[in-house]
Amino acid sequence: MSGKCRVVLFNTAVKHSIPARSKINVILLPVEGDPDAGPHFWGLTAKTGGLLLVPAVGWP
Numbered sequence: 001m002s003g004k005c006r007v008v009l010f011n012t013a014v015k016h017s018i019p020a021r022s023k024i025n026v027i028l029l030p031v032e033g034d035p036d037a038g039p040h041f042w043g044l045t046a047k048t049g050g051l052l053l054v055p056a057v058g059w060p
Contacts, residue, residue, distance in 0.1 A: 003036055010040055024050040030057045 001009075018024060026041045038054070045052040 003034060006034055007036070007040065010037075014044060018048070022048060024048040025053075026050070027053045027055070030055060030059070 024044055026045055028038060028041055042052050
């Protein structure tokens with residue numbers, strides 16, 4: 001799946017799956033993956049008034 005396709009899928013899921021006035025909190029684990037995911041999750045949490053937590057790589 002391309003990065004562009006993942007963004008479309010993410011935006012579609014956000015648009016159709018999150019109830020109004022819901023605060024979304026995300027724990028973004030430090031693993032290999034999509035390098036563009038962080039900004040999208042940050043935008044989602046900022047828009048909904050939630051929190052984004054990103055533990056350090058050496059975190060237990």
